Amino acid sequence: MEIEPLDPAAAGSSVLEGVHEVVSAADRLDKPGAPPVTFDAAIGRLENPQPNLGRALRWVARRDGRVAGLAALYFPDAENSHLGLLELTVHPEARRRRIGTAVLSAITPELRGRTVLECWNVTKGGAGVAFGTALGFEVVDETVFQTLSLVGADRCAWEVSPAAGYRLHTWHGSAPEELVTSYADARRAIADSPFGRSAYRFPRWTADRVRESEADRRRRGIDHRVVAVVHRGSGRVVGFTELQLYPHRRDLGYQGDTAVLAAHRGRGLGFCAKAAMLRLLLAERPDVEQVVTSTAAANPYMVNVNVALGYRTTRETVILAQDTEKLARRRAQRSVARGWWGS
Structure with a gap:
């Protein structure tokens, strides 16, 4: 078996x-009912990952000359500079052959300076959970x-206006200058969302950080849309929802964060903003067929808001975490005992 770095821009066909x-086969097993992943979508996902994950390193694992697994390791910065985020995918036909173990061993030295390694979006009850827990990872959130599906959706629920004293303001790409500071303040409200025992820390948004994030999305061709809830009395943003459209997957929208400041909750403002986003998407991007979103299982309120909008639950996942010091010790012990971890 060979494990080597992967540069999607330079790799051969x-x-x-x-x-x-590998991605297609894993998705068929781990994400039943999901649309098939095209070549462009699979490679585009590597080249254009979710924003705010930081620097990325990637590897492929070959067995008998064929790609049998791949890994992406992300290094968030700022408040998450203690954290490494790992995506590890092994072809179903190659599982239980220590490929994932060998990949994990090979990339562990790259985690120097990081104290926790987390794996997100691991299918609950699937092979990834069994693999991770056998290697000392713990489930820290669900x-x-x-x-x-926008095709044939019941749109009546989307026809809702904001509560008295509020209005909606929408934009693509960049927040209006007069709203960017209060928008950053509203973004910080997402920190109230439950995130279990994950070591991840929500960004401490400022106006400058919003502008940096917007510029990053523009460079990567991501269509970033925001529906903000503005308090009429103060003129400030008190809630928002966001949605992203990636150039490699134009038929699919990714619903991002939704949050409302604590003093303005209980008025249906989050539901109203999400409904307005769907109306705009339908009018402006008829090529989008589906919207996907993820919510902490410990946040049944937002799960139920999505159900009321027409979403259906398609998958449950967990976050796995392990201290990197513990991971390094395990690697060293296995190396001594077996000559090579995963041999």
Whole structure:
């Protein structure tokens, strides 16, 4: 078996086709009912990952010359500079052959300076959980994935106006200068969301940080849309919802954060903002067929808001976590005992 770095921009067609096959086969097993992953979507996901994950390193694992697994390791910065985030995918036909173990061993030295390694979106009850817990990872949170099919959706629920004293303001790409500071304040309200025992810390948003994030999305061709809830009396943003459209997956929208400041909750403002987003999406991007979103399982209020909008639960996942010091010790012990972890 060989484990080697992967640069999607420089890799040959045979490697990229192997990556696509691994992703497709894993999705068919781990995400039943999800649309098939095209080649462009699989490679685009590597080249254009979710914003705010930081620097990325990638590897492929070959077995008998064929791509059997791949890994992406992300290094968030700022308040999450203690954290490493790992995506590890092994072809179903190659599982239980120590490929994942060998990949994890090979990339562990890259985690120097990080204290916790987490794996997100691991299918609950699936092979990934069994693999991780056998290697000392713990389940620290659970997430619900929901999907809304725009084709044939009941749009009556989306026809809702904001409560008295509030208005909606929408934009693509960049927040208006007069709203960017209060928008940053509203973004910080997402920190009230439950996140279990995960070591992840929500961003401490400022106006400057909003502008940096907007510029990053523009560079990567991500269509970022926001519906903000503005308090008429103060003129400040007190809630928002966001949605992203990636260039490699134009038929699919990714519903991002939704939050309302504590003093303005209980008025249905989050529901109203999400409904307005769906109306706008339908009018402006008829090529989008589905919207997906994820919510902490410990947040049944938002899960139920999504259900009321027409979403259905399609997948449950967990976050696995382990201290990197513990991971390094395990690697060293196995190396001594077996000569090579995963041999």
